[in-house]
Amino acid sequence: MTSIPPAEPGPVAVLGTGLIGTSVAMACRRAGVLVTGWDPDAATLELAARASGLRAAASLAAAVEDARVVVVAAPIAAIPDVVEDALEASADAVVTDAGSIKAPIAAAVGARRPDDLPRFVPGHPMGGSERSGPGHASAHVVDGIVWALTPTERTDPASLARVEALARTVGARPVVLTPDRHDRLVAVVSHLPQVASTALMGLAAQEEADEPDLLLLAAGGFRDLTRLAASNPVLWSEILDANADRIADAIDLYVEALSGLRDRIARGDRDAVRDAFASAKHARMRLAAKPQVRAGVAVLGVEIPDEPGALASITATVGAGGVNIEDLQIVHSAEGGRGQVHLTVASDAAARASEVLAARGYDPARLA
Amino acid sequence: MTSIPPAEPGPVAVLGTGLIGTSVAMACRRAGVLVTGWDPDAATLELAARASGLRAAASLAAAVEDARVVVVAAPIAAIPDVVEDALEASADAVVTDAGSIKAPIAAAVGARRPDDLPRFVPGHPMGGSERSGPGHASAHVVDGIVWALTPTERTDPASLARVEALARTVGARPVVLTPDRHDRLVAVVSHLPQVASTALMGLAAQEEADEPDLLLLAAGGFRDLTRLAASNPVLWSEILDANADRIADAIDLYVEALSGLRDRIARGDRDAVRDAFASAKHARMRLAAKPQVRAGVAVLGVEIPDEPGALASITATVGAGGVNIEDLQIVHSAEGGRGQVHLTVASDAAARASEVLAARGYDPARLA
Numbered sequence: 116m117t118s119i120p121p122a123e124p125g126p127v128a129v130l131g132t133g134l135i136g137t138s139v140a141m142a143c144r145r146a147g148v149l150v151t152g153w154d155p156d157a158a159t160l161e162l163a164a165r166a167s168g169l170r171a172a173a174s175l176a177a178a179v180e181d182a183r184v185v186v187v188a189a190p191i192a193a194i195p196d197v198v199e200d201a202l203e204a205s206a207d208a209v210v211t212d213a214g215s216i217k218a219p220i221a222a223a224v225g226a227r228r229p230d231d232l233p234r235f236v237p238g239h240p241m242g243g244s245e246r247s248g249p250g251h252a253s254a255h256v257v258d259g260i261v262w263a264l265t266p267t268e269r270t271d272p273a274s275l276a277r278v279e280a281l282a283r284t285v286g287a288r289p290v291v292l293t294p295d296r297h298d299r300l301v302a303v304v305s306h307l308p309q310v311a312s313t314a315l316m317g318l319a320a321q322e323e324a325d326e327p328d329l330l331l332l333a334a335g336g337f338r339d340l341t342r343l344a345a346s347n348p349v350l351w352s353e354i355l356d357a358n359a360d361r362i363a364d365a366i367d368l369y370v371e372a373l374s375g376l377r378d379r380i381a382r383g384d385r386d387a388v389r390d391a392f393a394s395a396k397h398a399r400m401r402l403a404a405k406p407q408v409r410a411g412v413a414v415l416g417v418e419i420p421d422e423p424g425a426l427a428s429i430t431a432t433v434g435a436g437g438v439n440i441e442d443l444q445i446v447h448s449a450e451g452g453r454g455q456v457h458l459t460v461a462s463d464a465a466a467r468a469s470e471v472l473a474a475r476g477y478d479p480a481r482l483a
Numbered sequence: 484m485t486s487i488p489p490a491e492p493g494p495v496a497v498l499g500t501g502l503i504g505t506s507v508a509m510a511c512r513r514a515g516v517l518v519t520g521w522d523p524d525a526a527t528l529e530l531a532a533r534a535s536g537l538r539a540a541a542s543l544a545a546a547v548e549d550a551r552v553v554v555v556a557a558p559i560a561a562i563p564d565v566v567e568d569a570l571e572a573s574a575d576a577v578v579t580d581a582g583s584i585k586a587p588i589a590a591a592v593g594a595r596r597p598d599d600l601p602r603f604v605p606g607h608p609m610g611g612s613e614r615s616g617p618g619h620a621s622a623h624v625v626d627g628i629v630w631a632l633t634p635t636e637r638t639d640p641a642s643l644a645r646v647e648a649l650a651r652t653v654g655a656r657p658v659v660l661t662p663d664r665h666d667r668l669v670a671v672v673s674h675l676p677q678v679a680s681t682a683l684m685g686l687a688a689q690e691e692a693d694e695p696d697l698l699l700l701a702a703g704g705f706r707d708l709t710r711l712a713a714s715n716p717v718l719w720s721e722i723l724d725a726n727a728d729r730i731a732d733a734i735d736l737y738v739e740a741l742s743g744l745r746d747r748i749a750r751g752d753r754d755a756v757r758d759a760f761a762s763a764k765h766a767r768m769r770l771a772a773k774p775q776v777r778a779g780v781a782v783l784g785v786e787i788p789d790e791p792g793a794l795a796s797i798t799a800t801v802g803a804g805g806v807n808i809e810d811l812q813i814v815h816s817a818e819g820g821r822g823q824v825h826l827t828v829a830s831d832a833a834a835r836a837s838e839v840l841a842a843r844g845y846d847p848a849r850l851a
Contacts (some may be wrong), residue, residue: 241702261699290699297700303690304701308708310748311679313763314740320766322671322736330770331629331658332665333672334609336711338770340676343704345767348760356753366745368690370738372682377734380678385724392716395681398688399713402698402706426811427802434795443794443811 124281125149128182128208130175130197132163135213135240136188137252140167142285145254153178163249176204184281187212191353195223202231209274211238211281215301216357217265217294225267233271236278237294239263239301240287254286259412262287265294302361307369309343309351310362316344412441413465414482415458417472429456429477436471438464457482492649493517496550496576498543498565500531503581503608504556505620508535510653513622521546531617544572552649554606555580559721563591570599577642579606579649583669584725585633585662593635601639604646605662607631607669608655622654627780630655633662670729675737677711677719678730684712780809781833782850783826785840797824797845804839806832825850 125148129136132154140150144167152169154160164171172178175197179185185201185208187194194214201210202224210231214220217237224235242260262282266275275291282289292300319341323329330337355362379387419425433440441459458479460468465481472479493516497504500522508518512535520537522528532539540546543565547553553569553576555562562582569578570592578599582588585605592603610628630650634643643659650657660668687709691697698705723730747755787793801808809827826847828836833849840847 241700263700290696292696296694300694300697300700303687304697304705308683308704310741310744311683311708312704313760314737314744315676315679316763316767316770317759318675318736318740319671320763321740323766326664326668328658328660329668329672332609332631332668333770336676336680337672339707339710340679341763341767341770342707344760344763346760346764348757348764351760352753352757355748355756356751359748359751363745363749366741366748368686369682370741370745372686372689373678373734373738373741376678376682377731377738380723380727380734381731383724383727385720388723389716389720391685392681392712392714392719395684395688395709395712396714396716398691399684399709402684402701402709426808427798430795431799431802434799440794 124184124277124284126151126182127281128152128172128178128185128201129169129188130154130178130185130201131188131190131193131213132160132167132169132249133188134247134249134252134256135242136186137163137167137169137249138242138254138256139186139188139213139240139285140169141252142254142257142287143281144168146284146286148284151178151180151182159249163252166249166252175200179205179208182208184208184277185210186281191216191220191357194220195227198224198235199227202228202234207234209234209236209277211236211264211278213238213240214357215239215305215354217263217297219357221265221267221294225269229269232267232269234274235267236270236274237265237267238278238282239265239297240282242287258286260287262289263297264289264291265297266291267294298358298361299364302358302365303368306355306358306362307365309346310355310366311369312341312343316341412459413462415460415465415468415472415479416455416482417458417477417479419456426456428475429458429472432471432475432477433458433460433468436467438468438471492552492645492652494519494550495649496520496540496546496553496569497537497556498522498546498553498569499556499558499561499581500528500535500537500617501556502615502617502620502624503610504554505531505535505537505617506610506622506624507554507556507581507608507653508537509620510622510625510655511649512536514652514654516652519546519548519550527617531620534617534620543568547573547576550576552576552645553578554649559584559588559725562588563595566592566603567595570596570602575602577602577604577645579604579632579646581606581608582725583607583673583722585631585665587725589633589635589662593637597637600635600637602642603635604638604642605633605635606646606650607633607665608650610655626654628655630657631665632657632659633665634659635662666726666729667732670726670733671736674723674726674730675733677714678723678734679737680709680711684709780827781830783828783833783836783840783847784823784850785826785845785847787824794824796843797826797840800839800843800845801826801828801836804835806836806839 127143127150129140129152132152143150150169151172153172153175160171179201187197189197191214194212198210221237225232240262242256279289438460469479495511495518497508497520500520511518518537519540521540521543528539547569555565557565559582562580566578589605593600608630610624647657806828837847
């Protein structure tokens with residue numbers, strides 16, 4: 116991460132006005148930044164204009180004409196084309212994209228418009244929703260998210276600074292790393308979990324064919340592990356395809372870790388199993404205690420008493436205190452049962468939330 | 484699953500008054516069933532007696548003297564000894580246990596007290612909490628859980644019926660299967676998820692050593708997948724050791740599933756990847772739509788509007804309607820963002836919850 120003083124990011128052009136493009140436009144408008152937009156689908160563009168207050172342009176070229184930053188929020192396969200057109204249609208604008216894989220996009224753009232690389236900043240705003248289209252867009256989609264920026268060796272530092280300023284302006288948290296490193300890291304922490312979840316659900320479905328009662332015995336842990344398996348197959352097959360080598364490497368490492376545990380279990384080396392579990396537990400506790408991905412939020416842990424209405428009482432207490440709960444997780448034990456609730460609230464509201472909870476007899480702990 | 488008319492299960496003796504033993508005692512007392520208890524630790528027993536209203540016995544033999552059913556809720560390694568003592572100390576009582584692995588316990592008891600096998604019903608009440616000890620016990624711990632009963636070939640059907648009646652009396656849902664099948668199924672849906680989660684967290688911790696920013700890019704999916712990794716290492720190394728062969732088999736199947744996906748990804752077969760993801764998604768949607776493991780509950784899905792206090796408003800609305808929320812999950816998209824909340828409520832309160840939510844403008848969908 117670098118820290119560069121903010122610079123005026125607008126006017127901004129958004130090419131592709133689906134969920135992410137329109138959400139970025141809304142967050143720009145909220146910050147008073149002018150936005151023009153273009154989408155190959157006229158109805159999508161019109162809906163986005165109505166929802167966000169962006170100025171609908173008649174063509175891609177018209178959209179980027181006065182822009183200082185152009186955000187390309189197209190489907191992965193279309194990004195290199197749209198970035199190329201945007202670089203060609205403008206002389207001074209900085210162009211960034213919103214694709215979830217970076218190295219192949221950086222390489223494709225470099226091959227097509229090598230002389231314009233100083234103006235291209237590959238990016239990945241790490242927010243989203245299972246919903247799609249401008250009708251579901253909201254400035255909240257980019258609030259506090261990590262916006263990865265992955266300059267190439269030829270990206271001009273001033274271009275990077277301009278996109279960083281845009282990310283901060285819309286309330287996101289810019290994180291700068293190389294395209295390769297981005298793709299390697301998301302392979303481990305985003306794509307591998309997706310594959311692990313899908314493989315587990317696939318295996319259970321296959322076993323269930325012979326054992327219809329299998330899922331009767333599946334408790335909260337199994338549900339946690341397989342929740343991601345319900346994600347969009349088309350979107351994910353494209354992402355995995357675009358980052359295939361990195362993901363294959365990550366799966367290999369994962370299979371190695373599983374096989375290591377398997378061998379310890381199979382040879383009855385209970386101490387070695389316990390050590391591996393203890394070290395993973397330690398790492399997970401550090402993760403839970405760390406600030407979440409999102410900047411500007413705090414996490415409070417509150418024990419859920421064993422009494423009717425306990426959860427409603429906790430959320431109502433916080434709400435009555437004027438604090439918005441941004442996220443809520445019930446943290447279960449390995450075998451189900453009750454536990455703690457983790458409340459995510461804005462950092463500057465954490466003290467107030469703790470105060471109103473304590474006044475009602477709860478004992479909130481600030482976890483992050 | 485068999486369905487046998489309820490029979491009077493009491494008096495009940497509980498040997499081992501930790502979290503599970505004391506919770507079973509409390510649920511028995513709630514149903515008006517007499518309970519005696521014994522624990523090798525006098526302080527634990529005294530605490531359990533105060534918390535649950537069980538009658539503390541001076542010895543194991545005294546505890547089982549008048550019992551019709553004896554529940555052995557000892558640590559896994561101690562179960563065969565305590566079951567043996569309980570069978571020896573009583574002539575007519577049916578003995579069951581609460582160990583999370585069944586075949587090795589059934590075999591150990593069979594080897595020691597072959598003539599008493601008709602009176603032994605290996606069991607596994609599939610509830611719990613990350614907390615332990617009688618101080619955290621509650622009748623809620625067994626409310627609606629699956630109580631697996633795994634009779635051996637020599638278990639008397641009348642013994643099984645008596646333990647099934649006990650399970651129903653305490654509010655649990657008896658599910659009958661063989662010890663081997665139980666151990667094979669929990670290896671897939673309980674033990675494998677634990678291993679998969681621990682291996683993923685271990686891998687990420689190892690990669691983080693070289694890439695300190697790794698977890699910055701970890702969003703909700705990674706957190707879902709690694710939550711189980713925070714479980715108790717001592718407890719889990721014992722469980723995995725006791726079910727080692729089954730778990731090794733389950734890990735082998737999982738590695739096979741992962742390798743199959745890996746190869747499809749690596750060779751760029753996007754259609755095959757999409758098909759695998761689509762079929763896992765389908766299975767996961769069926770799981771989400773199925774009744775949860777717990778009998779007697781319903782799950783309502785409610786969209787969370789993008790506005791401050793939305794979650795508090797939902798839970799407060801349900802609470803004000805006199806309905807207790809038993810569980811709550813925020814269902815995120817693969818890449819974070821807002822989504823749906825899944826509310827678990829008692830089946831007979833589902834209509835009321837839907838009514839009060841609809842009256843406030845929500846559109847709840849009954850998912851299970």
